[in-house]
Every structure is written in structure tokens, then in C-alpha cells.
Amino acid sequence: MIKERKNTLRDSVFESLKALIITGQIPPGARVTENDMAARLNVSRTPVREAFNRLERDGLVVGRPRQGYVVTEFNLTMFREAFDIREMLDGRATELAAANATAADKARLRDMLAECERLAAIPDRSTREQFEELQVGIDLHRVIAEIGGNEMLHGMLCGILDKCQQYVWTELLWLDEWQLTREEHTGIVDAICAGDVALAGERARAHVRGSRENILRLLQAKSDYQGFFAKAS
């Protein structure tokens, strides 16, 4: 049995499955069964079942009684809903961060920005390095929410960011927009470090709005939404 670093197998399985889904290694629409996962992770069905329950609660998989589970597929409606909420949550979390950030917090955010810049400056970088920059960019929002101090808000935002991360890792979109994303992230962190609550919040909201429009615009470019979204059956 796998003993990664968590206390219980349930948590290990949950984290493993979540990572597999968010990174697109198990794509949206893919069917996942308890037995397969149990065999793959070398554990019994029990912890796998409990992990599936939590994943379903987080909206990463959908399951119908006695019919198995399927990795949640993307659709336009879900994106509009998620980004509408994320604009509020991310904006508020960033306001709180601007109000509460300590010197150490600010240094941490600066470090993450520097890491993004470093990864961006690598010539002819690999896909792995591109993924790393995406990861750090999304983690930046998680850390900002953590700094904000509202744990409930932090948890909710992380749930939505999981879905966003699943999307960018699966589709690897807006490759030409990374420069803009870095600039917006820098602007948000600048406002937080300056303690400008209103500016930080508004920049965060504008950033989320921009991401939403960017994604929706790219989706529009696809001629057939159904064909684009349906990854499997």
C-alpha cells in the first residue's frame, strides 16, 4: 500500500486523484471506476470510495448511483458561473490581503512573481517549465487568499481555482497572453504591498474578468463547441 506523506490512505488517494484530474492526466469525460483506482494505487476500494465522495463534493467528478463516476466535463455555462463567482471571491480575498499582509507575506508574493519571471525568461523552455509557470501563477491567487486570513473564503476560492487549473492544464490555452498575465499579477502584488485595498481588489477583479473574456474568446474561435468540449464518453 502506498504511504505517501499523509496520515490516512483516504487523504493520499484523494490528493493523488485530484492531482491526476487537475493536471489533465485523467481528462474530462473519462470514466473512473473504484476498482481501477484501487488497483492503480494498490489499496482497497474503501479509501477510494471516500476519496470519490470528496471529489464529487468538490465538483471534480460526477457520479450517478450504480453507474460509476465520470470526470466533470467543461461547458460554457460552468465557466460563466465559476468566473462570475471567482471575480467576487478573488477580489475580496485580495482586498483582505492588502489590508493584512505582513512583510514576510509581501516577500513571499514577490518571490513567486520572481519565479514566474525566471521561468518566463528561459529560452525554448520545455512544456514542463511552461506548466510550472502556470502552476505558480495560480498558486499566487491561493497564497493571496491565504494571506487575506478568511479561511472559509480561502477554501472556496481554492475549489474554484482547482477547476481553472484543470482547464489550463488540460487545454494549455492563451499561450500568447502570458506576458499580460504576469503584468497583471505584478500589478496586484504591487497594490497589496502598497496596502491599497481598493486598488488591489479592483485589479484582481479586472484580472479575473480579463481571464474570463480571454477564455470565452478562445472558445468562440472554435467552430463547434460540442466537438471541442466533448473529450470522451
Added chain:
Amino acid sequence: MIKERKNTLRDSVFESLKALIITGQIPPGARVTENDMAARLNVSRTPVREAFNRLERDGLVVGRPRQGYVVTEFNLTMFREAFDIREMLDGRATELAAANATAADKARLRDMLAECERLAAIPDRSTREQFEELQVGIDLHRVIAEIGGNEMLHGMLCGILDKCQQYVWTELLWLDEWQLTREEHTGIVDAICAGDVALAGERARAHVRGSRENILRLLQAKSDYQGFFAKAS
């Protein structure tokens, strides 16, 4: 084995436990064990475990590995966090409802208001009837979010409302504020029926702010917060 009306025992147990907790029949701080619940509901531990998992995910119970579960206790921090989020979510949901409500939706809201008025007009009403009015008043917000059409937002708001409902059912506070609550609810529904998006949203946010101040003020009236909140150990 109990076969209420759900397909699976897990769902039945989850709903039963959730109801017991939200209505204060199992008070905050109370210890809950899998065996007790399994015996109480006449099922095995397996569906009870899965229900506990979901309850923990929803923040209604907290559990530590191999130490059992405890019904989540109230504290000031949690209230500030929850109401800060609820103000955003409820405000947005109400805006969406004002934009999307059909004639049938509006009639449904009116009916709920009328039910509140009917229950309020009963002279020397029983505790049961008071609870009913509280229930309908909180359900009003759930229905408004449902009408808004953003399912994700609806689900998130329901989670927070569960905690609010647990609180009022457990403590039965602000008995003298019910008249004000009814007036605010009426104002919100009026704005929704008029299709005034901005007004509906602002009234909803003001209503949540008022509820928060009301609760915090009552908490201040208690001399010892710790003694007030700690219901059991």
C-alpha cells in the same frame, strides 16, 4: 434498515444527520461516533462514514484521525468570515434573481412571504410555529439563489445558510427583530419583482449586514464569549 425516500442509505444518513445538526438536536460541540449513529439509524458503519465525510466537507462536523467527530462549534471568527462571504454571494444571487425571475418565480416568492406573515400573525404561537417562520425565511434566500440560475453560487450559498440556520435554530436569537426581518425580505422580493437589479442586490447586502450586526451585537451582550460558545466538550 431505514429507507426514507432517497436512493442510497448514504444520502438518507447524510440528510438525517444534517437535519439533526442544523436543527440543534445534536448541539455544537457534541461528540458523534460512527457506531452510535449506525445504531441510531439502524444501518452499518459504511454509509455513516460516507455521510460524515460529506458533513466534514460542508463544515458541519470536524474530525481528527482516529479521534472521532465533533459537531462544529460557533465562534466569532467563523461568523465574521461567513457573513462577509454571504454578503457577496447573497447580493449577487439576488441580482441574478432580479434579472431572471419569471412570473411563476415571483409568485413563489410572494407565497413564501405570505406564509411568513401568516405564521407571524398567529397569537401566542408555539415554538414549532416560530421555527417554521425561521425556516421559511431562510429558505427564501435559497429559493432566490435558485431562481438566479447560477447553480454553483446556489450551492455555495446553501452551505453558508446551513450554518446560519444551525445558529438560529440552536440559539433562537433576535426574537424581537422578526418584524424587521420580514420587512427587509419584503423589500428584497419587491425589488426582484420590479426587476431592479441594483436595488435588489443592495437590499440583500444590507439585509445580510444587518443580520451580522444583529448577531454580533447579541454576542457582545453576553459577558463571557467562551462560556457562551462552549456548549459541550
Added chain:
DNA sequence: ACACTCAAAATTGTATACAAATTCGCATAC
């Protein structure tokens, strides 16, 4: 009277056995 030790009890974590339901494929009839 107090502190310490150790064993027993209680409780959750995991594995496995069995039941119920759904799905899929093959055979058969038309």
C-alpha cells in the same frame, strides 16, 4: 494523596465479502 505504568476498552482506518443494480453482448426469432 499523587504520579506513573500498563492493560483493556473504545474508536476509527482499512480490507474484504456479499447483495443489488446496471450494462453489455450474444443468441435467437422474425
Added chain:
DNA sequence: GTATGCGAATTTGTATACAATTTTGAGTGT
């Protein structure tokens, strides 16, 4: 060739047995 029906295989739902850990409490020594 197509449709239909039935049965095997697959998959989840539930129950139970066992393992691991924590808690509890009695007993003992000082």
C-alpha cells in the same frame, strides 16, 4: 439483416471482520 430477450459480466452499495491507534482507568509504588 434487424430487433428482441436473456444471461453473464461489470460496477456500485452495504455489511462485517480485522488492524491500528488513542483514550481510559485501575492498580501500584512512592
